[in-house]
Amino acid sequence: MEEKVPRVKLGSQGLHVSKQGLGCMGMSFLYGPPKPESDMIKLIHHALNSGVTFLDTSDNYGPHTNEILIGKALKGVAREKVQVATKFGITTNDGNTEIRGDPQYVRSACEASLNRLGIDYIDLYYAHRIDTRVPIEVTMGELKKLVEEGKIKYVGLSEASASTIRRAHAVHPLTAIQNEWSLWSRDLEDEIVATCRQQLLFPELGIGIVAYSPLGRGFFSSGVQLIHSLPEGDVRKNLPRFQIENIETNKAVFDRVTEMAARKGCTPSRLALAWVHHRGDDVCPIPGTTQITNLNQNIGALSVKLTQQDMAELESYVSADVVKGERHALMASTWIASETPPLSSWKAD
Structure with missing residues (x-):
């Protein structure tokens, strides 16, 4: 199939990805039961053949099963034809969730992901959430070592504060920040976007922005119909914006x-x-889907042209005072805009 999705530069450290990526979480995790493996492998192959070569996963998705799925899908695929992004940091034991950014864990998580994915290096490796007990300089120090060893190519953070981004970037250049960004989730515009772009006079320091859930976790695909069709076990049933007290306004x-x-x-x-x-x-959005028809629909967004007037009109529909409900069921538990202690507080074991 002729390539439909162009490649673009993400950040300024040398990574090139498809202009639109594919979020793979829902294939295995949180959005109802895991989908049939053979169907998801076909979907991934269709994405790659369509030019969507930037695949996003995490060791937390499953946990682990999504990375294994992607590893199977990539067997026989030329390594240079795909850009794999995965993440570390969210651990769950006996139902208790913990965020870890200590060096020993960072290294062990990276090596485990490489093994599950069946690849020699990870293109883009994110801290999935920020460990607020560990100075970001310590976490980044280990990531820098992994870059030097060739186990990862580029480094990113997800849901970090502006100050944490700046501190991390000073240790080793960040290639991307991954945050939720859609018409109705725009809190990163307060500080994060400007922080990523403040190096415009020094392009070699620019940080790319990867937008997860760019369709409002599916809401902008089908509206209220989505809520009525969610299967049991789908985490979206708990999202504040999808609750009865908010849904009429958001409809x-x-x-x-x-x-x-x-x-x-x-x-x-x-x-x-x-x-x-x-x-x-x-900006590179990574909409997720488990259907080839939806993937094709998402690719079609690249041909939609919007004027500044169109943009302003859209934004007026979804201003913060119009949308009802937080973007996550437990905002504190998503570790949004996380800060870390100063480096001087760290005592290595």
């Missing part, structure tokens, strides 16, 4: 986006995803 948001999409000659999902693409050349 009106989707209706307005749908009306504008009709005027633009596209679907609501393509319009919402196009909005993320139009936020900058340094």
Whole structure:
């Protein structure tokens, strides 16, 4: 198949990825029961053949099973044809979740991910969440060693504060920050985006932005219909924005986006995803899906052109005072905009 999705530079350290990636979490984790392995491998192969070569996973998805799935899908695929991003840091034992960023854990997690994925190096390795007990300089110091050893190529952080990003970047250049970013999840615009872009005078220091859940966890694909069709075990059933007390207000948001999409000659999902693409050349959204038809729909967002007036109109529909409910069921437990203690406080074992 002719390549549909162009490659772009992510950050300024040398990583090139498809302009739109594929979030793989829902294939194995959180969004209902794991999907049939053979179907997901076909989906991944279809993505690669369509030019979507930037695959996003984590050791926490399953846990572990999503990395194993991707490893199976990549057998026989030329390594240079795909960019694999995975993450470390969220551990679950006996139902208790812990965030770890200590050097010993960072190294062991990386080596375990390499083994599950069946690859010699990880293109982009993120701290999935920030360990607030460990100075970010310590975590980054171990990641820098892994880069020097060739086990990872580039480093990223997810849901870190602006100050944590700056401190991390001083130890070893960051290639990307991964945060939730969609029409109705825009808190990163307060500080994070500016922090990633403040090095515009020094392009070699720029940090790319990877937007997860760019379709509002599926809401901008099908609106309220999504909520009624979620299977048992789907974590989205617990999201505040999908609760009865909020859904009527948020349904009106989707209706307005749908009306504008009709005027633009596209679907609501393509319009919402196009909005993320139009936020900058340094932004790469990674919408997830388990259906080839939805993947094709998402690729179509790249052909939707929006003017500044279109952008402003869309944003007026989903302003913070209009959308009801937090973006996550337990905001504190998502470790959003996490800070870490100063390096002077660290005492290595």
